[in-house]
Amino acid sequence: MPTLTAPEAVEAAVHHRRGDLVELSHSIHAEPELAFAEHRSCAKTQALAAEYGFEVAAAPGGLDTAFRAVYGSGPLVVGVCAEYDALPGLGHACGHNIIAASAVGAALALADVADELGLTVVLLGTPAEEAGGGKVLMLDAGVFDDITVSVMLHPGPLDIAAARSLALSQVAVRYEGREAHAAVAPFLGVNAVDAITVAQVAIGLLRQQMAPGQMAHGIVTDGGQATNVIPARAEMQYTMRANDAASLRELEARMADCFLAGAVATGCGHDVSETEPSYHELTPDRWMADTFRDEMRRMGREPVGADLEAALPLGSTDMGNVTQKMPGIHPIVGIDAGGASVHQPAFAEAAAGPSADRAVVEGAVMLARTVVRLAQTPAERDRVLELQQRRAS
Structure with a gap:
C-alpha cells in the first residue's frame, strides 16, 4: 500500500x-x-x-x-x-x-x-x-x-x-437604601428598586447613542422580598459587549454613569463589581x-x-x-x-x-x-x- x-x-x-x-x-x-x-x-x-x-x-x-x-x-x-x-x-x-x-x-x-x-x-x-x-x-x-x-x-x-466575536464584560450592581412600611410611612424609606428603575431607563435611552457593535443586556437578581416593605437592597447584573476592547471600555464608562444615576436620583448607595474576567x-x-x-x-x-x-x-x-x-x-x-x-x-x-x-x-x-x-x-x-x-x- x-x-x-x-x-x-x-x-x-x-x-x-x-x-x-x-x-x-x-x-x-x-x-x-x-x-x-x-x-x-x-x-x-x-x-x-x-x-x-x-x-x-x-x-x-x-x-x-x-x-x-x-x-x-x-x-x-x-x-x-x-x-x-x-x-x-x-x-x-x-x-x-x-x-x-x-x-x-x-x-x-x-x-x-x-x-x-x-x-x-x-x-x-x-x-x-x-x-x-x-x-x-x-x-x-x-x-x-x-x-x-x-x-x-x-x-x-x-x-x-x-x-x-465581541469583547465582553459583566458586572453586578448593588443598591443600598432604607426599609420602611410601604403604606404607613413610605417617606421614611429609600427605595433601592427605584434606583434600578432609573438606571434601566438611563440605559434604555443610552442605546440610541451606542456605537455600532456596542450592546448591553441585564437582569434584576434581587428586587425586594415583600410588597409592603420599601426595599432597602436591590441588585442587577449587566453584560456589556462591543466590537473590540477599546470600544468596550468606552461603553463601560457610559454604563457606569447610568448606574450612578440610579443612586443619585434615589439617594441610595451603590457598588459595581466585575463578576467574571473580561473577554476580548x-x-x-x-x-x-x-x-x-x-x-x-x-x-x-x-x-x-x-x-x-x-x-x-x-x-x-x-x-x-x-x-x-x-x-x-x-x-x-x-x-x-x-x-x-x-x-x-x-x-x-x-x-x-x-x-x-x-x-x-x-x-x-x-x-x-x-x-x-x-x-x-x-x-x-x-x-x-x-x-x-x-x-x-
Missing part, C-alpha cells in the same frame, strides 16, 4: 477513531454540567487522551475541571482547546460536547504525526467558557506560555472559517483561517464569504483572549438544528444528532489538516515560531 501523506494520515486517524469520538460527544451531552463543575465531562475527555498515550496533568492553573494532556516533544507546540461546560436550564445548547470531542479527535490525529512534523500536541481542557473565563484564568496562570498556536472549533447554524474579541490568524476555509470546501461545506464573516459576530468567548496572545482560530462548523441557533432548546437536541456527529468528525479532520499544513509550510511555521519567541523574550 502507498504511504499516506501527513494530511491523509491525520484524516484517516480521525475516521479510525470515529466511534470513540461520537461516543464521547454523546456521553458529555447526556450529562450536562455547569461552569467549574464539569467533573464528569473533564474526566471523560482526558481519559480518552490518556488511553492513546498522552501524559495528563490535572488541574493546571489550580482549576479543578481543567487538564493539560501532552504528546510529543517538537518545537511547534500546538494547543487544542476542549470546552465542555453547559448552560443552566438548557444543557448543551451551545454544543460544547461537539467542541470537546472534535478537539480530542484532532489532538489524537496530530499525535500520530508529531514526530514526523516536529510537533508537541497539547490538548487543553478549558472549563467555564459560558461563565467564568476558564481560558483567561489559565492564561494568567501561565498554562498557555509554551504554546505556539491554539486551535478549536465551535458548532453553529452556519460554516464560518474566520469567525469573530476574537482575532483569528488570517493564514490559518484561510487554510481552514479551504478544508471546509474540500469537505463539501460552504463557508460564508468574507463580507458576511465581518457582519456576523457570534457572541463572546474567552478564546478571544487566547487569540490576542498567539495565533489561533475558532471557526464555526455548521450543524442542522432546524433553523435554531445556539442557546436555544432545539440546538441542544441537535447537538447529539447526525449532523452534530458529522461536525465532530469533519471538524477534527479540518483542524488537524490545518495544523499539518501549517507545520509543512516553512514560511508560516517560521512566522508562528518567531512570534512565540518574541512572547517569551
Whole structure:
C-alpha cells in the first residue's frame, strides 16, 4: 500500500477513531454540567487522551475541571482547546460536547504525526467558557506560555472559517437604601428598586447613542422580598459587549454613569463589581483561517464569504483572549438544528444528532489538516515560531 501523506494520515486517524469520538460527544451531552463543575465531562475527555498515550496533568492553573494532556516533544507546540461546560436550564445548547470531542479527535490525529512534523500536541481542557473565563484564568496562570498556536472549533447554524466575536464584560450592581412600611410611612424609606428603575431607563435611552457593535443586556437578581416593605437592597447584573476592547471600555464608562444615576436620583448607595474576567474579541490568524476555509470546501461545506464573516459576530468567548496572545482560530462548523441557533432548546437536541456527529468528525479532520499544513509550510511555521519567541523574550 502507498504511504499516506501527513494530511491523509491525520484524516484517516480521525475516521479510525470515529466511534470513540461520537461516543464521547454523546456521553458529555447526556450529562450536562455547569461552569467549574464539569467533573464528569473533564474526566471523560482526558481519559480518552490518556488511553492513546498522552501524559495528563490535572488541574493546571489550580482549576479543578481543567487538564493539560501532552504528546510529543517538537518545537511547534500546538494547543487544542476542549470546552465542555453547559448552560443552566438548557444543557448543551451551545454544543460544547461537539467542541470537546472534535478537539480530542484532532489532538489524537496530530499525535500520530508529531514526530514526523516536529510537533508537541497539547490538548487543553478549558472549563467555564459560558461563565467564568476558564481560558483567561489559565492564561494568567501561565498554562498557555509554551504554546505556539491554539486551535478549536465551535458548532453553529452556519460554516464560518474566520469567525469573530465581541469583547465582553459583566458586572453586578448593588443598591443600598432604607426599609420602611410601604403604606404607613413610605417617606421614611429609600427605595433601592427605584434606583434600578432609573438606571434601566438611563440605559434604555443610552442605546440610541451606542456605537455600532456596542450592546448591553441585564437582569434584576434581587428586587425586594415583600410588597409592603420599601426595599432597602436591590441588585442587577449587566453584560456589556462591543466590537473590540477599546470600544468596550468606552461603553463601560457610559454604563457606569447610568448606574450612578440610579443612586443619585434615589439617594441610595451603590457598588459595581466585575463578576467574571473580561473577554476580548476574537482575532483569528488570517493564514490559518484561510487554510481552514479551504478544508471546509474540500469537505463539501460552504463557508460564508468574507463580507458576511465581518457582519456576523457570534457572541463572546474567552478564546478571544487566547487569540490576542498567539495565533489561533475558532471557526464555526455548521450543524442542522432546524433553523435554531445556539442557546436555544432545539440546538441542544441537535447537538447529539447526525449532523452534530458529522461536525465532530469533519471538524477534527479540518483542524488537524490545518495544523499539518501549517507545520509543512516553512514560511508560516517560521512566522508562528518567531512570534512565540518574541512572547517569551
